[in-house]
Amino acid sequence: MLEVLSEHRSFGGTVGFYRHFSESCNAPMRFAVYRPPQIEAGPLPVLYFLQGLTCTEENFMVKSGAQRVAAQLGLLLVSPDTSPRKTGIPGEDDEYDFGSGAGFYVDATAEPWSRHYRMYSYVVGELPLVVAQNFPADSARAGICGHSMGGHGALVCALKNPGRYRSLSVFAPICAPSRTPWGQKALARYLGDDPEHWKAYDATELVSKGPIDLPILVDQGLADPYLAEQLQVDLFEDACAACGQPLVLRRQEGYDHGYFFIASFIESHLRHHARALTGQAEAD
Ligand SMILES: N[C@@H](CCC(=O)N[C@@H](CS)C(=O)NCC(=O)O)C(=O)O
Numbered sequence: 444m445l446e447v448l449s450e451h452r453s454f455g456g457t458v459g460f461y462r463h464f465s466e467s468c469n470a471p472m473r474f475a476v477y478r479p480p481q482i483e484a485g486p487l488p489v490l491y492f493l494q495g496l497t498c499t500e501e502n503f504m505v506k507s508g509a510q511r512v513a514a515q516l517g518l519l520l521v522s523p524d525t526s527p528r529k530t531g532i533p534g535e536d537d538e539y540d541f542g543s544g545a546g547f548y549v550d551a552t553a554e555p556w557s558r559h560y561r562m563y564s565y566v567v568g569e570l571p572l573v574v575a576q577n578f579p580a581d582s583a584r585a586g587i588c589g590h591s592m593g594g595h596g597a598l599v600c601a602l603k604n605p606g607r608y609r610s611l612s613v614f615a616p617i618c619a620p621s622r623t624p625w626g627q628k629a630l631a632r633y634l635g636d637d638p639e640h641w642k643a644y645d646a647t648e649l650v651s652k653g654p655i656d657l658p659i660l661v662d663q664g665l666a667d668p669y670l671a672e673q674l675q676v677d678l679f680e681d682a683c684a685a686c687g688q689p690l691v692l693r694r695q696e697g698y699d700h701g702y703f704f705i706a707s708f709i710e711s712h713l714r715h716h717a718r719a720l721t722g723q724a725e726a727d
Contacts, residue, residue: 623675660693
């Protein structure tokens with residue numbers, strides 16, 4: 444059962460915040476949905492947006508300004524929280540880059556996190572079912588986008604499931620988490636100490652196995668303080684080039700890591716997704 448936390452009119456459609464019990468996470472989960480005004484026109488294409496460290500289900504909906512263009516294009520937007528919360532696991536809230544707000548879109552295998560931190564299964568499997576049951580979503584037309592930790596999540600979800608998503612784009616993704624500090628810390632604690640196990644959730648490793656049949660759009664700010672240490676888009680670019688993965692990587696001079704950057708380019712990402720999901724000429 445879906446619990447409505449709040450709903451707000453926006454650009455002729457509705458932004459809503461919802462809570463339900465997640466079987467994957469064995470805990471309540473929250474997510475946000477933007478329903479554009481075209482809901483009467485029948486099932487709509489869905490764009491999932493995975494957020495970054497410290498975000499809740501609210502940040503993208505409040506800060507990106509995506510609703511105006513999603514309303515024009517008829518895209519249903521879905522953005523989940525970044526982890527389960529209040530699970531009772533000791534230390535869950537102690538660090539901004541691990542535990543609550545930092546689920547890293549993996550299925551944890553190490554105790555105690557494996558009891559609840561199963562965001563990969565939640566995002567790829569459970570959430571689309573919940574969305575299809577409760578909103579006018581056309582599950583066959585789904586795209587995925589994300590930012591930072593959520594950019595890593597979007598890349599991993601799409602690369603591990605060829606054919607499931609029909610469009611893919613990311614902002615400032617953590618591209619090689621098994622080689623960079625945020626990723627190494629989280630993957631070691633969610634998946635155990637053996638780095639071999641981390642590769643299953645590393646976009647640069649995954650793409651090296653071969654291309655998927657989707658062009659990948661990436662925007663990366665060049666004034667992003669995390670670029671060199673945490674994000675490493677060059678490694679992903681090299682891996683895509685080596686295996687023939689179509690990639691449009693736009694290095695944006697002067698932009699940093701935050702939502703001012705995302706808000707500046709979200710329209711172009713939404714149009715990228717609408718072109719693939721709806722074939723609409725107006726997406727251009
Ligand atoms: N220095 C930041 C790191 C976290 C961060 O930059 N989070 C990004 C995603 S990686 C974000 O979207 N934050 C929430 C926001 O800007 O609304 C902090 O300690 O909060």
